[in-house]
Amino acid sequence: MKILSNKFFIIGNLILLLIAIPVTLYFVKKQEEVRSRATSATKLYFTPSSINTQSSCQSFNVDVMVDPGTNLVSIVNLYVTYDPTVLSVSQITPSDVFKTVQRAASISSGKADIEIDAVAGDITKAVSSVTKVVTITFVPKGTGNAQIAFDGTKTQVYSVAPTDAPTENVLIIGSLAPANVTVSSDACLNGPTSAVVSPTGTLNASVITPTGTSTSTTSSTNQTPICTALLVNPSTTGAAPFSVLFTGQGNDPDTGGLINKATFTFGDGQTQDATLGLNLQTVNTQMSHTYNTAGTYTASVAFTDNQGGISQANSTCTQAITVTASSSATLSPTATIAPTATPTLVEKPTVTPTLVEKPTIAATGSIAQTMGTLGVIVMSIVGGFFLLTL
Numbered sequence: 001m002k003i004l005s006n007k008f009f010i011i012g013n014l015i016l017l018l019i020a021i022p023v024t025l026y027f028v029k030k031q032e033e034v035r036s037r038a039t040s041a042t043k044l045y046f047t048p049s050s051i052n053t054q055s056s057c058q059s060f061n062v063d064v065m066v067d068p069g070t071n072l073v074s075i076v077n078l079y080v081t082y083d084p085t086v087l088s089v090s091q092i093t094p095s096d097v098f099k100t101v102q103r104a105a106s107i108s109s110g111k112a113d114i115e116i117d118a119v120a121g122d123i124t125k126a127v128s129s130v131t132k133v134v135t136i137t138f139v140p141k142g143t144g145n146a147q148i149a150f151d152g153t154k155t156q157v158y159s160v161a162p163t164d165a166p167t168e169n170v171l172i173i174g175s176l177a178p179a180n181v182t183v184s185s186d187a188c189l190n191g192p193t194s195a196v197v198s199p200t201g202t203l204n205a206s207v208i209t210p211t212g213t214s215t216s217t218t219s220s221t222n223q224t225p226i227c228t229a230l231l232v233n234p235s236t237t238g239a240a241p242f243s244v245l246f247t248g249q250g251n252d253p254d255t256g257g258l259i260n261k262a263t264f265t266f267g268d269g270q271t272q273d274a275t276l277g278l279n280l281q282t283v284n285t286q287m288s289h290t291y292n293t294a295g296t297y298t299a300s301v302a303f304t305d306n307q308g309g310i311s312q313a314n315s316t317c318t319q320a321i322t323v324t325a326s327s328s329a330t331l332s333p334t335a336t337i338a339p340t341a342t343p344t345l346v347e348k349p350t351v352t353p354t355l356v357e358k359p360t361i362a363a364t365g366s367i368a369q370t371m372g373t374l375g376v377i378v379m380s381i382v383g384g385f386f387l388l389t390l
Helices: 007-036 367-389
Strands: 043-047 050-053 060-067 073-081 087-094 100-108 111-117 131-140 144-150 156-159 179-183 194-197 202-208 214-221 226-233 237-239 242-251 259-265 271-274 282-291 295-305 318-324
Touching (some): 226 295, 226 318, 242 259, 282 295
Antiparallel strands (some): 073 144, 144 179, 242 282
């Protein structure tokens, strides 16, 4: 019989099918794994990467930059470490691009962190080029060398690129490099050896020469600090609950004068003092507040110096905050009575079935030829699917 003469053809097709199916499934699985795995192409770095400050009473800024590579960066969950014996952090300021704060800045001894968002629901705002993330203001505490570094175990960057998993970290951990800081003088930390306030309110400060001999005495009346600005981020208007980040700026006009407290008044009956990172002649300090009730509130900030002087209120340090009600609306159901329709009887047509004779397919070849043809068809389908998956 012809079936016997074509048995090798049939067996060959079966063997090819047994090999092609598992190979195809393997490559399909691998391709799905590649598609589901985010591409880590983002880098974070400090600028400048090397800082040399000559005076420990002079604060300095370090920017955190993001290079997305092939990713589309949406959120940066930032953790920074530093030597608390040499440095302290006075504030963290988000950039104009990453202006939505998902987690407020937290500053402690040797650590600072914040989570900021550039997208905030609008993926067209995703970052695709080198961009500043935040500015960190440091204040030297003593002389020596220190490093500012990223905490690679906590810092994360998320991407909204179609090929990236939305909850997977796309940061190249091995690319994280520290910034090096050198503080070479602590003269400002030592300050004068003695300071006495006279009964008349004038400050008599003894100035000590390098030999330890008092050479002169100066007297001056303490001047109150000056508040120069009160900034608001993201805006002065929003719907309750409305979170606002206030930034107060000011200076002490006295020579050697220091501002050691900022008092924020939010206008809704609440006030809050900020002291962390102050004791500077020029300050730039932040405080966040959430308004939960609609209304118009007058927010302000006042500075207190190390002699107890308090800055005078002025229009540059006052902001009117307008909070509207929540945008969610309450819908009242309206009952609608549908008109009563009179049903109309429609006679169902009678369908007479028509018998159709089933066509008879004539045999076109032997069983072996049929099996061979089926094998070719199946192999063509499997081969085409295999090529598509590659």
